[in-house]
Amino acid sequence: MIEVKNVYKSFDGVEVLKNVSARFEPGKVNLIIGRSGSGKTVLLKSIVGLHEVDKGEIIYDGRSFTNMSEKDRKQIRKEIGMLFQGSALFDSKTVEENVRFPLDVFSDLSVAEKKERTNFCLKRVNLENANNLYPSELSGGMQKRVAIARAISLNPKYLFCDEPNSGLDPKTAIVIDELIYEITKEYNMTTIINTHDMNSVMGIGEKIIFISEGQKVWEGSNNEILISDNKQLNDFIYASKFLKQVREGFLKKGI
Amino acid sequence: MTFLFHTGRYFLFLKKVFDKPVKLNIFFKQIIDEIDDLGVGSLGIVAIISVFIGAVITLQTAYNIELPIIPKYTVGVAARDTILLEFSSTIVSLILAGKVGSHIASEIGTMRVTEQIDALDVMGINSASYLVLPKVVAMVFINPFLVMISMGIGIFGGWAAGAFTGVVPSAEYIYGIQYAFIPFYIVYSLIKSVVFGFLIATISGYWGYYTTGGSLEVGRCSTRAVVVSSIQILLFNLILTQLLLA
Ligand SMILES: Nc1ncnc2c1ncn2[C@@H]1O[C@H](COP(=O)(O)OP(=O)(O)O)[C@@H](O)[C@H]1O
Ligand SMILES: [Mg+2]
Numbered sequence: 001m002i003e004v005k006n007v008y009k010s011f012d013g014v015e016v017l018k019n020v021s022a023r024f025e026p027g028k029v030n031l032i033i034g035r036s037g038s039g040k041t042v043l044l045k046s047i048v049g050l051h052e053v054d055k056g057e058i059i060y061d062g063r064s065f066t067n068m069s070e071k072d073r074k075q076i077r078k079e080i081g082m083l084f085q086g087s088a089l090f091d092s093k094t095v096e097e098n099v100r101f102p103l104d105v106f107s108d109l110s111v112a113e114k115k116e117r118t119n120f121c122l123k124r125v126n127l128e129n130a131n132n133l134y135p136s137e138l139s140g141g142m143q144k145r146v147a148i149a150r151a152i153s154l155n156p157k158y159l160f161c162d163e164p165n166s167g168l169d170p171k172t173a174i175v176i177d178e179l180i181y182e183i184t185k186e187y188n189m190t191t192i193i194n195t196h197d198m199n200s201v202m203g204i205g206e207k208i209i210f211i212s213e214g215q216k217v218w219e220g221s222n223n224e225i226l227i228s229d230n231k232q233l234n235d236f237i238y239a240s241k242f243l244k245q246v247r248e249g250f251l252k253k254g255i
Numbered sequence: 256m257t258f259l260f261h262t263g264r265y266f267l268f269l270k271k272v273f274d275k276p277v278k279l280n281i282f283f284k285q286i287i288d289e290i291d292d293l294g295v296g297s298l299g300i301v302a303i304i305s306v307f308i309g310a311v312i313t314l315q316t317a318y319n320i321e322l323p324i325i326p327k328y329t330v331g332v333a334a335r336d337t338i339l340l341e342f343s344s345t346i347v348s349l350i351l352a353g354k355v356g357s358h359i360a361s362e363i364g365t366m367r368v369t370e371q372i373d374a375l376d377v378m379g380i381n382s383a384s385y386l387v388l389p390k391v392v393a394m395v396f397i398n399p400f401l402v403m404i405s406m407g408i409g410i411f412g413g414w415a416a417g418a419f420t421g422v423v424p425s426a427e428y429i430y431g432i433q434y435a436f437i438p439f440y441i442v443y444s445l446i447k448s449v450v451f452g453f454l455i456a457t458i459s460g461y462w463g464y465y466t467t468g469g470s471l472e473v474g475r476c477s478t479r480a481v482v483v484s485s486i487q488i489l490l491f492n493l494i495l496t497q498l499l500l501a
Binding site for chain 2: 105
C-alpha cells in the first residue's frame with residue numbers, strides 16, 4: 001500500500017498540490033483522475049521522488065520514502081516500474097536493449113538469463129519479433145507495450161502509469177488498459193494510473209481519486225462515480241451535453 | 256545574477272557527474288561508444304580544416320614577408336609555431352565545441368524533454384553521471400589525439416601549399432619546421448586540449464541536462480552550449496597561456 005499524507009508542492013511560489021492525502025491499495029488498479037493541468041503528473045512524480053514534496057509524507061508499505069536517505073530510496077526504486085506519458089524509451093537502444101536495460105544495470109543474471117527474462121516480458125505484452133527494432137520504428141501502441149515490458153522487467157511491487165493511453169486510438173487504449181489491469185492482478189502490484197479518459201475510469205477504475213486544481217475532491221470506485229452528486233466531479237465526467245442527458249435518463253430510471 | 260546561478264548549478268552538476276558508475280563494464284562500453292561517436296566521428300572535419308588552415312597560414316606568411324633578406328625557411332618556422340601553439344589546440348577545440356557540443360546538448364536535452372532522464376532517475380540511476388561522465392572521459396581522452404592529428408595534417412598542408420605553388424620550396428619548409436623547435440609547445444597544446452575537452456563535454460552536458468520544455472528549447476539549449484563552451488575555451492586559453500608560457 002502506498003500512502004500519501006498531506007502533501008504540498010509548489011513551483012516558483014505557485015501551489016500545484018494542496019494538502020493531498022490518499023491511499024493506494026495493493027493488487028488494485030488505483031486511478032488519479034482530473035482535468036489537464038490539475039496536478040496529476042506532479043502528484044505521480046512526487047510519489048516516485050522525481051519531485052521533492054514541500055510538506056507531507058509518502059509512505060511505501062510502512063516505509064517513509066520522504067524521510068529516507070538517497071541510498072535507502074534506491075532499494076525502493078528497484079521495486080518501482082514506471083510508464084511515462086510519452087513512453088520515454090531510450091531512442092538509441094533497440095526494443096530488446098530497452099527492456100533488458102534495468103536487468104543490465106541492476107541484476108547479476110547471466111546473458112542467457114537476461115535474454116530469457118527480456119523475451120518473457122516482451123511476450124507478456126504481446127510483442128514478439130520486434131526485438132531488434134528501434135523505438136522510432138514502432139507505433140504509439142507498440143511503444144507503450146515496450147515501455148510496460150521495461151517497467152515490469154525487474155518484477156516491481158509498484159507500477160506507475162502517467163496517462164498510459166494518451167495519443168492512442170480508443171481500441172488500442174483499451175488493450176493497454178486491460179494489459180495493465182491483468183499484470184496488476186497477476187503480480188499483485190500496487191498500480192497507480194493517471195488518466196482523464198472515462199473509458200479507463202469505467203473499465204479498470206477499482207479505486208479512484210479525483211483531483212481538481214491540486215486538491216483531492218472525491219474518492220471512490222467506478223461503481224460509485226456515476227451516481228455521485230459531487231458537483232466538481234460531475235462537471236468533469238459529464239463534460240459533454242450528450243453525457244449529461246445520459247445521466248439524467250439514468251437518474252430518472254431510479255438506479 | 257543568472258551568471259551566478261548557472262555557475263553554482265554547474266558545479267553542483269559536476270559533483271553529480273563525478274559519481275561512481277553503477278557497473279564498470281557498462282561504463283567502459285559507453286566510453287568506447289562515445290570515443291567512436293565524438294572522437295572518431297570528428298576526424299573528418301578536423302582533417303579538412305587542418306589541411307586548409309595549414310596551407311593558408313603558410314601562403315599568407317610567405318606573401319607577407321617582403322624583405323628578400325629574410326630566408327624562406329622562416330615561413331616554415333612561423334607556420335609550425337602558429338599551428339602548434341594556437342591553431343591545433345584552440346581553433347580545433349572551438350570547432351569541436353560547435354560540432355560535439357551541440358551534439359551532446361541536443362542529445363541530452365531531447366532525453367530530458369521526452370522524460371528519458373526521468374526514466375533513469377526513477378530506476379535509481381544517477382542520470383547525470385550515467386549520461387555525461389562517459390562523454391567527459393571520452394572527450395578528455397580523445398581531444399589530445401585529435402589535436403596531435405591536426406598538428407600533423409596542418410603542417411603537412413603548409414608544406415603541400417608551399418611546395419605546389421612554389422612559394423616556399425620543400426627543402427626550406429622542412430628545414431624551417433625543425434628550426435629552433437621547442438617540444439614544450441606540444442605539451443602546452445596537449446594540456447590545453449585536455450582542459451578544452453573537459454569544458455566542451457561538461458558545459459554541453461550541463462545545458463542539455465537542464466533543458467525544460469520541448470523541441471524548441473532543445474534547439475535553444477544546444478546553441479547556448481556552443482556559445483558558452485566557446486567563450487570558456489577562449490577564456491581558459493588566455494589563463495593557460497599565462498600560466499604555462501609566461
Ligand atoms: N516542473 C514544473 N515547473 C513549474 N510548473 C510545473 C512543473 N510541472 C508542472 N507544473 C505546473 O503544475 C500544474 C499541474 O501540472 P501537471 O501535473 O502536469 O498536470 P496534469 O494533471 O495534466 O498532469 C500545471 O499548471 C503545470 O504548469
Ligand atoms: Mg500529466
